[in-house]
Amino acid sequence: MSEPGLTRTIGLTDGVLIVVGTVIGSAIFLVPNSVAASLPSAPLIVLVWSATGLLSFFGALAFAELGAMIPATGGQYVYLREAYGPLVGFVSGWALFLVIQTGSIATLAAGFAIYVGYFVPLGAAGAKIASVLLIAALTVVNYRGVRLGVGVQRLFTALKLTGLAVVVISAFLVHPQAHAAPAAAAPVSWSRFGVAMIACLWAYEGWNSLSFVAGEVRDPARNIPRALGAGVALLIAIYLSANLAYMRMLSVPDIAATSRVAARSAELSIGSLGASLVALTILVSIVGAANGSTLTSARIYFAQARDGLFFPSLGRVHPRFQTPHVAIAVQGVWAAVLAVSGSYERLFSYVVFTAWIFYGLAALAVVVLRRRWPDRPRPYRMWGYPATPLLFSGVAFWFVANTIVTTPLSSCIGLAIVATGVPVYYLWARRSPRASPAVM
Numbered sequence: 001m002s003e004p005g006l007t008r009t010i011g012l013t014d015g016v017l018i019v020v021g022t023v024i025g026s027a028i029f030l031v032p033n034s035v036a037a038s039l040p041s042a043p044l045i046v047l048v049w050s051a052t053g054l055l056s057f058f059g060a061l062a063f064a065e066l067g068a069m070i071p072a073t074g075g076q077y078v079y080l081r082e083a084y085g086p087l088v089g090f091v092s093g094w095a096l097f098l099v100i101q102t103g104s105i106a107t108l109a110a111g112f113a114i115y116v117g118y119f120v121p122l123g124a125a126g127a128k129i130a131s132v133l134l135i136a137a138l139t140v141v142n143y144r145g146v147r148l149g150v151g152v153q154r155l156f157t158a159l160k161l162t163g164l165a166v167v168v169i170s171a172f173l174v175h176p177q178a179h180a181a182p183a184a185a186a187p188v189s190w191s192r193f194g195v196a197m198i199a200c201l202w203a204y205e206g207w208n209s210l211s212f213v214a215g216e217v218r219d220p221a222r223n224i225p226r227a228l229g230a231g232v233a234l235l236i237a238i239y240l241s242a243n244l245a246y247m248r249m250l251s252v253p254d255i256a257a258t259s260r261v262a263a264r265s266a267e268l269s270i271g272s273l274g275a276s277l278v279a280l281t282i283l284v285s286i287v288g289a290a291n292g293s294t295l296t297s298a299r300i301y302f303a304q305a306r307d308g309l310f311f312p313s314l315g316r317v318h319p320r321f322q323t324p325h326v327a328i329a330v331q332g333v334w335a336a337v338l339a340v341s342g343s344y345e346r347l348f349s350y351v352v353f354t355a356w357i358f359y360g361l362a363a364l365a366v367v368v369l370r371r372r373w374p375d376r377p378r379p380y381r382m383w384g385y386p387a388t389p390l391l392f393s394g395v396a397f398w399f400v401a402n403t404i405v406t407t408p409l410s411s412c413i414g415l416a417i418v419a420t421g422v423p424v425y426y427l428w429a430r431r432s433p434r435a436s437p438a439v440m
Helices: 012-023 027-038 042-069 076-084 086-119 124-143 146-173 190-203 220-249 252-257 261-270 273-306 325-341 343-372 387-406 408-419 421-431
Strands: none
Touching: 012 146, 012 220, 012 273, 027 042, 027 190, 027 220, 027 252, 027 261, 027 273, 042 076, 042 190, 042 220, 042 343, 042 387, 076 086, 076 273, 076 343, 086 124, 086 273, 086 325, 086 343, 086 408, 086 421, 124 146, 124 273, 124 325, 146 220, 146 261, 146 273, 190 387, 220 252, 220 261, 261 273, 273 325, 325 343, 343 387, 343 408, 387 408, 408 421
């Protein structure tokens, strides 16, 4: 008898909230500082946020075509498996489990502890306890049902957007401070623009999360493309609005010299409560982003297990809650181990850039699968094909190459960590007759 599958319970609105809520963590409150340090003018700052948003939108369009055509749980893992074979899919999933997604959850949990400390003093031990408690709470929430996990996502996404709206609107309601005339700006090089692009691309990181739960989206042929497109478009609007608000209250040199840009902007527009409001908004944002990652990422390992490429128990569906409960629990335990050990920070910094290898390959999968399956029904066809997937992939591979050139030692360590998935794949492939699924 076949094992029970996951049920399609995620609608269009929830899909959009998963995209937006998973992406917006703390970056939009902090990254504008590093962008302004690289670019000397407001038009260039708007341009780089717009350009990277458009690139992310192209990536979302690629995933929209793939997700509508192959609406299976595991998303990116499945697309890579179908386009390049099970080894590439497995290595992607292995890297996500070992460090990228679990390390992201651990990083968000550590950030949560830092901002809790803004309101309640925490020592080093207390911060680790707070991190673990957040991971445990979100693991339990998502263990007990998709509806519960999506409900938490709705709540915290609404709260973070409300906090951001207050910061942005208040900046446009008050009279801005007069800025001193800026000094003559140094010429902008492509390398400086590239540095700013990298920072902005990190801020958009996570738009692919909806693909992981594609097998649980209702009417996926319609809702996956719409949720991805609307979600990333909304992110672009939010990020541009926030940056325009910051630049209304602060000059570009002031932004470059201020590490807590959002807090300083809110202090000027709202008063002394502004910094507390921003700290609370960041806290809420982190919880929403961590919940989005907890909800979606476990589906990758579930899909691998169903293919015979991970522990079989991770492919089980809870008979009552209809969730991949073992995969969620194992993910939570490993993220907590990383958080407590502190190893996540170094491992995550080593490995996270490699995610862009798989993003680039996934976008190219649109080209590969159009040639392999020319007659396969495609409810959505990527706009601008073939230029858009090629452009997105080119930028993704440039980003990876640039990271290797600028930080060769740590990059090689990261690539080596990811490469450990190759022998692990062959170990699982020998153990399971399901380990080499046929191309669909």
